[in-house]
Amino acid sequence: MKKLIKIFDKIFLKNSLKFLYKILLEKYELSKITPIPKEFEKNFTLKARYNFFKRAQYYLQTNRINGVYLEFGSHQANTFRMALRTLGLPKKPNHISKFYAFDSFEGMPEPKGLDKQKIWRRSMNCTSKSEFLNIVRKDLYRVEAVKGFYDSILPNFKLASNEKIALAYIDCDYYSSTKHCLNFIKDNMQHGCLIAFDDWDCYYSDPMRGQKLAFSEFEKELLKSHKFVGLSDIACGGMCFVALELNKIGKDVL
Numbered sequence: 001m002k003k004l005i006k007i008f009d010k011i012f013l014k015n016s017l018k019f020l021y022k023i024l025l026e027k028y029e030l031s032k033i034t035p036i037p038k039e040f041e042k043n044f045t046l047k048a049r050y051n052f053f054k055r056a057q058y059y060l061q062t063n064r065i066n067g068v069y070l071e072f073g074s075h076q077a078n079t080f081r082m083a084l085r086t087l088g089l090p091k092k093p094n095h096i097s098k099f100y101a102f103d104s105f106e107g108m109p110e111p112k113g114l115d116k117q118k119i120w121r122r123s124m125n126c127t128s129k130s131e132f133l134n135i136v137r138k139d140l141y142r143v144e145a146v147k148g149f150y151d152s153i154l155p156n157f158k159l160a161s162n163e164k165i166a167l168a169y170i171d172c173d174y175y176s177s178t179k180h181c182l183n184f185i186k187d188n189m190q191h192g193c194l195i196a197f198d199d200w201d202c203y204y205s206d207p208m209r210g211q212k213l214a215f216s217e218f219e220k221e222l223l224k225s226h227k228f229v230g231l232s233d234i235a236c237g238g239m240c241f242v243a244l245e246l247n248k249i250g251k252d253v254l
Helices: 002-031 044-062 075-086 129-135 137-142 150-156 175-188 210-221
Strands: 067-072 096-103 143-147 165-170 193-197 226-234 238-245
Touching: 044 075, 044 165, 044 193, 044 226, 044 238, 067 075, 067 175, 075 096, 075 129, 075 165, 096 129, 096 137, 096 150, 129 137, 129 143, 137 143, 150 175, 165 175, 175 193, 175 210, 193 226, 210 226
Parallel strands: 067 096, 067 165, 096 143, 165 193
Antiparallel strands: 193 238, 226 238
16 A cells, blocks of 8 residues: 555656646747737727737637738737737647737827717827837837837838738728728738727617728628638627638638
8 A cells, every 4th residue: 555655656747847837848948939918908999909819829820820910900009918828829729920010109190081080180109119128128029019000010011921911900080091901901811810999889889980981891891702600799899701712602612
């Protein structure tokens, strides 16, 4: 009986050390990633967005979707940090190779025409590029910040041919800005990728304004090649869609 107890003790000790080693290794890997402030779990809008990113990562890893993360509108690097902390975790069955932040880093442009609303004004939501890069300094090896207003930078910026979108997070509020973003991503989408709109319910949730109008026009443009399926809402007023290629629906796409 004593011999049997010793054997069990050795097995338990060995397994306990393995378990402890795994915990320490996970903490070490997390320490190398830009942290999430504690208030992200307390503030309603930040928590809603963070919960969405956790949901998005679960979807991406379940479906083994690799690729890049694109964010349009990166004020304070709030959602960008959430992306790094969820989509970019190590040892997942899918891999996000690079994180792009597209922003003027000078605040919002002057709202004109359909983009006008009580809340928006020129230079609102301004975080400088140097401030942004300082916030995400732990992850600079996989981050690229692209500075400029979308109508000038996006037509001239190209992703690498092997860089397909896993998640595009569009947080630029205006109809006009969203149009530029959607036009930019259409050639780099892949079957099953995600397109998320942070400001879906702005402009009184009017389907003829804001991101809703921009997306409905985008859907019509790609009617013969793509179908867009709602994945989930973002509780603070956003929405996420899955982009499906029509010629792959109902087929084995391995």
